Amino acid sequence: MPILEAVWLALSSIRAQKLKSFFSLVGVLIGVTFLIAVVSIVQGMNVYMTEKFAGALIGINTFQLRSRPNITMGNVTEEMWRQWQRNPRITIEDAAYVQERMKTPVRTARSGFDRVNVAWNGKSADQLNLSTVDASYFEIKNYEIAEGRAFSQQEVNAGAAVTVLGHDVAAKLFDGRDPLGETVSIGGLPHRVIGVVASQGNLFGISMDKFLVTPITSPARRLVNRPHVIDDLQVQTEDVATMRTAIEEVNTLMRVRRGLRPGEPNNFHIETAEGALSEWNKISAILFLALPGLVAISLVVGGIVIMNIMLMAVSERTREIGVRKALGAKRRDIMAQFVVESATLSVTGAILGIGAGILLAFAVRAFTPLPAAIAPWSIGVGVGLGILVGMVAGVYPARQASRLDPIAALRQE
Numbered sequence: 001m002p003i004l005e006a007v008w009l010a011l012s013s014i015r016a017q018k019l020k021s022f023f024s025l026v027g028v029l030i031g032v033t034f035l036i037a038v039v040s041i042v043q044g045m046n047v048y049m050t051e052k053f054a055g056a057l058i059g060i061n062t063f064q065l066r067s068r069p070n071i072t073m074g075n076v077t078e079e080m081w082r083q084w085q086r087n088p089r090i091t092i093e094d095a096a097y098v099q100e101r102m103k104t105p106v107r108t109a110r111s112g113f114d115r116v117n118v119a120w121n122g123k124s125a126d127q128l129n130l131s132t133v134d135a136s137y138f139e140i141k142n143y144e145i146a147e148g149r150a151f152s153q154q155e156v157n158a159g160a161a162v163t164v165l166g167h168d169v170a171a172k173l174f175d176g177r178d179p180l181g182e183t184v185s186i187g188g189l190p191h192r193v194i195g196v197v198a199s200q201g202n203l204f205g206i207s208m209d210k211f212l213v214t215p216i217t218s219p220a221r222r223l224v225n226r227p228h229v230i231d232d233l234q235v236q237t238e239d240v241a242t243m244r245t246a247i248e249e250v251n252t253l254m255r256v257r258r259g260l261r262p263g264e265p266n267n268f269h270i271e272t273a274e275g276a277l278s279e280w281n282k283i284s285a286i287l288f289l290a291l292p293g294l295v296a297i298s299l300v301v302g303g304i305v306i307m308n309i310m311l312m313a314v315s316e317r318t319r320e321i322g323v324r325k326a327l328g329a330k331r332r333d334i335m336a337q338f339v340v341e342s343a344t345l346s347v348t349g350a351i352l353g354i355g356a357g358i359l360l361a362f363a364v365r366a367f368t369p370l371p372a373a374i375a376p377w378s379i380g381v382g383v384g385l386g387i388l389v390g391m392v393a394g395v396y397p398a399r400q401a402s403r404l405d406p407i408a409a410l411r412q413e
Helices: 003-016 018-057 078-086 092-101 153-158 167-174 219-223 240-258 273-316 318-326 331-367 376-402 406-411
Strands: 062-066 107-120 123-133 145-148 162-165 183-186 189-197 211-215 232-236 269-272
Touching (some): 062 240, 092 232, 092 240, 123 167, 123 219, 162 167, 167 189, 273 331, 331 376
Antiparallel strands (some): 062 232, 062 269, 107 123, 107 232
């Protein structure tokens, strides 16, 4: 029997016996749905964590010289925490020492961070992220200025009381009015608004636009750190390879400056996007390792159900098999017919599962903060698994059908 004819017969059987066919497909459908949905969510999270999370919090090709980690996603012991607390803070002098001696081409920015309240004309916005930074910070963070301008390094050197607002801060305080030139109160200290940063969007449903930026020498510095202390020195390079060289250089310079002996642990921390993502990479690796086992359980159950359905089909179509054999059909023809029918059933379930998995992934992306990105290879794997499960499940029923005696089969009522 031609393969296309066998496929057509299988599809006709599915249409004729919808309920029985649905229950025969449900195992494969669930397995493939789970495969597509989980892979899509994990794949989306990988892209999200790499581009959005690490990019927003650290920066592209960027690392930070800090006294202790800013992002901790793993298990932090009490001893580790105490060690970080004992580390001396990064100072203006530390930053200058590193900046003056680095040979790798880099872009650097000193920065400090804290939460403050901002007010204007009777309106206030509380617990905003204040960054006191050098002018190069805007380039490192790749901030696009939607209105006005960023402050210059000359304004930093002069200690100008100016500020650039995040999109949400400008919208809340000024409610559509032009904020440029207005004076806002940052923790009671007046600063003139000179720019507004374009919207940065959300991170896990949390707005990334509730911030303001001032020069590291502005009056607002008093709200962030004590004199001569900064939270980090941000260092950006042209590419990943150069960044690794720069990290080694900064590490060596700081060890020399701190007078650390060989074998003595660092009393400072260099934070990279790679470090921030290390725990997530472990989680995603575990999910991908566990995925085959979880999918296999559904597929095995689905294969067993399909095998039982095909055995019932052999019993129901015994007379048909006898007629085909009497007309000259060989054993391989009978086997091919039932294996193809079984594979068609399974592939139909896989296709429905792919559709359900894609819909589930889109639903997760639409109604939750979690992202989802369809991985094309997972669709191919889903179809392949459908074919494989169907063929394996159909072999035994097909062999039983091919071994029927044509005379005994023709006598079957």
